[in-house]
Amino acid sequence: MHVPTSIILAVAVAAAPALAALSDCQKSIVQQLTNTYENSQLNFAFDYCENIKDGRGYTVGIVGFTTATRDAFDVVNTYTKSSNYTGEFDPYYDRLKQLNQTGDSSTSGLNGFCDAWYTASSNPAFRAVQVAKADTLYYVPSQGYAEQLNLNLPVSRGQLYDAAIQHGTDPDPDSLPSMISRVPKPSDMDELTWISNFMKERTRTLCNTANKATQKAVIWDSGRGTFLARLPAERLDCRVQPLRVSLFAFCW
Ligand SMILES: *[C@@H]1O[C@H](CO)[C@@H](O)[C@H](O)[C@H]1NC(C)=O
Numbered sequence: 001m002h003v004p005t006s007i008i009l010a011v012a013v014a015a016a017p018a019l020a021a022l023s024d025c026q027k028s029i030v031q032q033l034t035n036t037y038e039n040s041q042l043n044f045a046f047d048y049c050e051n052i053k054d055g056r057g058y059t060v061g062i063v064g065f066t067t068a069t070r071d072a073f074d075v076v077n078t079y080t081k082s083s084n085y086t087g088e089f090d091p092y093y094d095r096l097k098q099l100n101q102t103g104d105s106s107t108s109g110l111n112g113f114c115d116a117w118y119t120a121s122s123n124p125a126f127r128a129v130q131v132a133k134a135d136t137l138y139y140v141p142s143q144g145y146a147e148q149l150n151l152n153l154p155v156s157r158g159q160l161y162d163a164a165i166q167h168g169t170d171p172d173p174d175s176l177p178s179m180i181s182r183v184p185k186p187s188d189m190d191e192l193t194w195i196s197n198f199m200k201e202r203t204r205t206l207c208n209t210a211n212k213a214t215q216k217a218v219i220w221d222s223g224r225g226t227f228l229a230r231l232p233a234e235r236l237d238c239r240v241q242p243l244r245v246s247l248f249a250f251c252w
């Protein structure tokens with residue numbers, strides 16, 4: 001994630017009945033919102049690469065994969081094994097593999113890595129790997145939590161996807177599953193009450209992360225904790241009504 005600007009997104013708000021899974025259109029709206037938080041743009045930022053000094057090494061690509069959390073290596077590794085790989089990551093492969101093993105935030109030995117990422121991003125095969133990994137590592141697990149919790153509203157499902165991307169799905173205290181475990185179960189209440197409780201917990205977590213190395217990077221972004229809060233209840237559809245997304249911090 002890096003510093004966002006305010007962006008007006010055309011989102012449709014319509015009186016459609018709630019559906020269990022997000023439609024392709026709803027998923028794409030949610031992804032545009034997440035992209036706005038991640039990279040200040042509606043489209044996927046395939047070529048993004050920066051050391052944002054959040055204790056996770058380089059942050060790269062469409063959902064902020066990082067070299068210290070294994071997902072950046074997962075993307076690179078899959079791409080290097082594809083028949084369309086064109087060699088960009090050869091100088092970095094061994095070092096990335098080592099960092100994948102240690103989970104280290106070091107960027108030493110990675111001079112030029114961002115140039116390689118940028119170059120690779122012009123290859124459709126590399127972009128396809130990024131999209132596929134965002135799905136398998138974040139979208140699918142986030143919707144799995146939604147199923148377990150029996151969440152039906154698109155706003156809840158979208159919120160869990162964005163939270164999976166920002167917080168990850170590991171067992172650490174700042175992660176999506178940990179936040180879910182800290183709020184009362186949705187079965188005991190109206191789903192909108194649950195999502196409101198969850199967003200409060202997410203904001204609380206962002207304002208006081210257990211991993212202090214990530215604190216500076218997320219604190220300005222704490223308004224993201226209420227991701228989708230302004231969308232009227234269960235409605236998230238493609239019949240358009242513009243929605244202004246406010247990106248601001250809550251912690252100070
Ligand atoms: C990356 O690290 C994970 C966690 O230690 C490990 O399971 C995986 O096999 C590693 N990947 C490769 C290709 O070495």
Ligand SMILES: *[C@@H]1O[C@H](CO)[C@@H](O)[C@H](O)[C@H]1NC(C)=O
Nearest residue numbers: 083084123124125126128129
């Ligand atoms: C990879 O290359 C093959 C041809 O070698 C092509 O048919 C395929 O569409 C390419 N895949 C991507 C994702 O660009």
